[in-house]
Amino acid sequence: GAGVSQTPSNKVTEKGKYVELRCDPISGHTALYWYRQSLGQGPEFLIYFQGTGAADDSGLPNDRFFAVRPEGSVSTLKIQRTERGDSAVYLCASSFSGWTEAFFGQGTRLTVV
Amino acid sequence: AQTVTQSQPEMSVQEAETVTLSCTYDTSESDYYLFWYKQPPSRQMILVIRQEAYKQQNATENRFSVNFQKAAKSFSLKISDSQLGDAAMYFCAYRSGQDSNYQLIWGAGTKLIIKP
Numbered sequence: 263g264a265g266v267s268q269t270p271s272n273k274v275t276e277k278g279k280y281v282e283l284r285c286d287p288i289s290g291h292t293a294l295y296w297y298r299q300s301l302g303q304g305p306e307f308l309i310y311f312q313g314t315g316a317a318d319d320s321g322l323p324n325d326r327f328f329a330v331r332p333e334g335s336v337s338t339l340k341i342q343r344t345e346r347g348d349s350a351v352y353l354c355a356s357s358f359s360g361w362t363e364a365f366f367g368q369g370t371r372l373t374v375v
Numbered sequence: 376a377q378t379v380t381q382s383q384p385e386m387s388v389q390e391a392e393t394v395t396l397s398c399t400y401d402t403s404e405s406d407y408y409l410f411w412y413k414q415p416p417s418r419q420m421i422l423v424i425r426q427e428a429y430k431q432q433n434a435t436e437n438r439f440s441v442n443f444q445k446a447a448k449s450f451s452l453k454i455s456d457s458q459l460g461d462a463a464m465y466f467c468a469y470r471s472g473q474d475s476n477y478q479l480i481w482g483a484g485t486k487l488i489i490k491p
Contacts, residue, residue, distance in 0.1 A: 293477065295478070295479075297479075298478070302483070302484075303470075303483055303484070304379075304381075304466050304481030304483050304484055305420075305466075305479070305480050306481070307396050307478035307479065307480070310477055310478060317475065317477075318475070318476070318477070318478060320478075320490065321478065351418055353418075353420065355420070360475070360477040361477070363422055363425075364422075364479075366419050366420035366421075368417055368418050368419045369418040369419070372419075
């Protein structure tokens with residue numbers, strides 16, 4: 263596609279449930295990033311992929327969060343046992359390489375009730 | 376650790392006027408990059424302008440320009456001839472120049488209101 267696509271756009275889930283958030287990067291982009299943006303704040307880095315491997319996962323807050331990118335294209339952010347504090351907009355970005363401009367998707371707004 | 380501070384939660388400007396958004400950062404690195412991003416209600420972050428720390432010349436992109444003061448660790452954004460479409464959240468961001476450290480560190484943002 264022409265841009266970074268994130269699905270779903272909005273997700274409401276109950277506390278304790280498992281959720282998956284999907285990111286389709288721009289075709290040909292090898293670098294992919296996930297950020298979390300809580301209400302009224304700037305984004306916080308979660309994880310960076312170069313190809314299929316997680317080159318930097320230092321931003322994942324705890325072991326309930328996990329992300330994969332099995333074929334070096336689509337990525338899925340997985341959150342287990344969701345908590346109300348996980349409510350945020352989850353942003354995905356991709357770039358041709360780690361040094362080039364990152365293009366962002368429109369995010370997934372996750373609400374945990 | 377690096378930090379980015381935006382001290383103006385909200386700014387307003389009359390259409391066609393000029394406005395300056397402030398950003399300060401803290402780092403011990405000498406090689407880094409600074410960015411201004413715009414986030415409209417659609418939530419999509421859009422790159423406005425980028426500055427390499429090793430460049431003394433301030434970056435400009437049409438109506439957008441920066442005042443980069445490396446010694447003061449200041450990186451302000453000036454928007455000239457403000458337009459209604461400029462209304463959005465603006466975020467300042469920092470990225471290390473170290474190889475393999477590509478994460479962006481963000482400020483809390485400034486909401487820009489354009490008065491018609």
